[in-house]
Amino acid sequence: MSTTTADASGAPAPAAPTAFRPPNLALTTIGLALASFMQVLDITIANVSLPTIAGNLGASSNQATWVITSFAVSNAIALPLTGYMTRRFGERKLFIWATFAFVIASLLCGLASSMGFLVAARALQGFVAGPMYPVTQALLISIYPPAKRGQAIALLAMVTVVAPICGPILGGWITDNYSWEWIFFINVPIGIFASVVVANQLRGRPEKLETPKMDYVGLITLIIGVGALQTVLDLGNEEDWFESTKIVWLSIAAVLGLAVFLIWELTEKDPIVNLRLFRHRNFAFGTMAMVLGYSAFFAVGLLVPLWLQRNLGYTPIWAGFATAPIGVLPVLLTPLVGKYATRFDLRILATFAFMVMAFTSFIRSGFNLDVDFQHVAMVQLWQGLGVALFFMPVLTILLSDLEPHEIAAGSGLATFVRTLGGSFAASLTTWAWNQRSTIHHAQLTEHIPAHDPAMQQTVAALGNGDMQRGAMMLNQMISQQATQIGFNEIFHLLGILFLLVIAFVWMARPPFAAKVGGAASGGH
Incomplete structure (x- = not known):
């Protein structure tokens, strides 16, 4: 079972005080919203640029689709780990480091000189992006008074809708007028601003930390099941679905991985996904x-x-x-x-x-x-x-x-x-x-x-x-x-x-x- 940092006896710590408010609520909201906008935007911003990226890096159009797939697979794997990571590190620290890591990954994407390097950098970018949206949501709810929490949720809802729409338009415009690398480089100043603002504004925010046991069986089966499933979904049309041996084996891996994952997580005392x-x-x-x-x-x-x-x-x-x-x-x-x-x-x-x-x-x-x-x-x-x-x-x-x-x-x-x-x-x-x-x-x-x-x-x-x-x-x-x-x-x-x-x-x-x-x- 988990042990808390607040009580030597091992008893659960009392709930953190709820009266914390950042010095500047508006500035904190902007920082949190910008980070989420940047992360959601990157899901679609590369879509219209794939032909250009493939041409510049000497890759085929099929290979270029892995720029999207690698982000989606690693992002899907990281999302359920949010609960474990917030318990272990706290929401503020997790947000700051995830956003900063997203900046580094974006920089690596823009500096990529080969398709393999770009796909690896996008996988890293997708993984560190996983906790950003749910942690942002939890932070916004916690810093707003109860009567105004609906506005905080509505703001994130707007980001969820607008960012994917802006992605293809912005990506196409940047690619046509500058170069494809800048669809990743623009994240650097935005991410640095967001992480610095949130770090300063939420300094001193009380959080209950735990040291949960790492659920390795849950983590491994999650990676196998979700990774295989996402790959099947991304490659199914291209490979003619179950006419392809590759899709059949990936589907078997996805079913077995997810079945073991579900059974294990429902019976494990300290699951990685609750x-x-x-x-x-x-x-x-x-x-x-x-x-x-x-x-x-x-x-x-x-x-x-x-x-x-x-x-x-x-x-x-x-x-x-x-x-x-x-x-x-x-x-x-x-x-x-x-x-x-x-x-x-x-x-x-x-x-x-x-x-x-x-x-x-x-x-x-x-x-x-x-x-x-x-x-x-x-x-x-x-x-x-x-x-x-x-x-x-x-x-x-x-x-x-x-x-x-x-x-x-x-x-x-x-x-x-x-x-x-x-x-x-x-x-x-x-x-x-x-x-x-x-x-x-x-x-x-x-x-x-x-x-x-x-x-x-x-x-x-x-x-x-x-x-x-x-x-x-x-x-x-x-x-x-x-x-x-x-x-x-x-x-x-x-x-x-x-x-x-x-x-x-x-x-x-x-x-x-x-x-x-x-x-x-x-x-x-």
């Missing part, structure tokens, strides 16, 4: 709502830019501009949501949010190849209304019945399963879109009378007399229509999923106010 947090009703159902809602939201954020580029011929930067309006209303409404949301039943706000997101998904299910930029951007704008009312209420609900010392661990665990949900969504929706497109292409082709003189005349006209060219153009048109039908079907299903999430929201029970505290470090 799965017993799911005994709390609101945490369990709130996390389910968060995972499913975020997965559907993540799928929207992935599919719309891909569709704009594949079907409508948008450039990456213009696809970014068309999707960016989703961040407008969350930015404008966050202060209001944070201030007034707790006056309402948060389940009603979350229900409205999911209804808006379902409605916009159903609108997209009716899109065609002639839809214009303004219409796409307007639907994105209205979805932002749902996003503005989604994250803060659901985050508040899932944290509401945790004990103060469980908040960091609970936030880390919820962020971990949310991240895995997003990975599942990315792989499953792109796979489903490709599959449905292939099926519809075959169905549409079946209805074309190839030997009909009128059809042959049409094909010849398409190719300006060249039948082969005309057939290629006709096939391209059929492919576009097939992918559009597949896109519409996926969004119809996403709309239904958003509506189903509402059931989990209503399984939670008030009150939803966060418990006083949060200074401790994620015990059992």
Whole structure:
């Protein structure tokens, strides 16, 4: 069992005092928010730069995808360790060192001269980024008075939404106007500022520290299970899923690793990941709502830019501009949501949010190849209304019945399963879109009378007399229509999923106010 530093007898130390306030609350908030923005931004900022990075480092496009995968795998492994690390080192110290390590890792990424070095640096960057978001959430809750904690959670919710949207736009602009290295170098001044500010402002903040036993079995099975699962999700489409021996063996490793991990963690007295947090009703159902809602939201954020580029011929930067309006209303409404949301039943706000997101998904299910930029951007704008009312209420609900010392661990665990949900969504929706497109292409082709003189005349006209060219153009048109039908079907299903999430929201029970505290470090 754990022993505390406060009592020689081995009895648990009393809860840390909760009255600590930093000298400058606004400056502390800026420092914490900037660190989280930087970390969440780096999940997507490299996406549009991959072709340039691959070209500069002499790598293939397949090898370049490991710039994304290595970050995601190590980040997913580190997230559940947040509870253990906060108990061992304390939230303030963990935040400072994780942010500073993120700066070093970003510097190494920018200095990389080979793809192997860059992938290793990105893996390090992803690992040290793991605790940053949940620890930031726990610190914000602890330094704000209870009446204003909703505003703190709303601020982080805005970061979660806006940063991934800014990533591709900012990454494309930096790569086009400067060089790809600067998408990593910009983290250096931001990270140093954030770590210095938080270190100074939170000096003297009381924390309960423990010296927990290292759960090596849990750690090893976590690395094997999550690492293999994340790799399967990232490489599944490329490797044709279970037609590939590599995917089959990785899947077996993931299932066995995660099965042993779950059994061990539920029976271990001092687990590295505290799965017993799911005994709390609101945490369990709130996390389910968060995972499913975020997965559907993540799928929207992935599919719309891909569709704009594949079907409508948008450039990456213009696809970014068309999707960016989703961040407008969350930015404008966050202060209001944070201030007034707790006056309402948060389940009603979350229900409205999911209804808006379902409605916009159903609108997209009716899109065609002639839809214009303004219409796409307007639907994105209205979805932002749902996003503005989604994250803060659901985050508040899932944290509401945790004990103060469980908040960091609970936030880390919820962020971990949310991240895995997003990975599942990315792989499953792109796979489903490709599959449905292939099926519809075959169905549409079946209805074309190839030997009909009128059809042959049409094909010849398409190719300006060249039948082969005309057939290629006709096939391209059929492919576009097939992918559009597949896109519409996926969004119809996403709309239904958003509506189903509402059931989990209503399984939670008030009150939803966060418990006083949060200074401790994620015990059992």
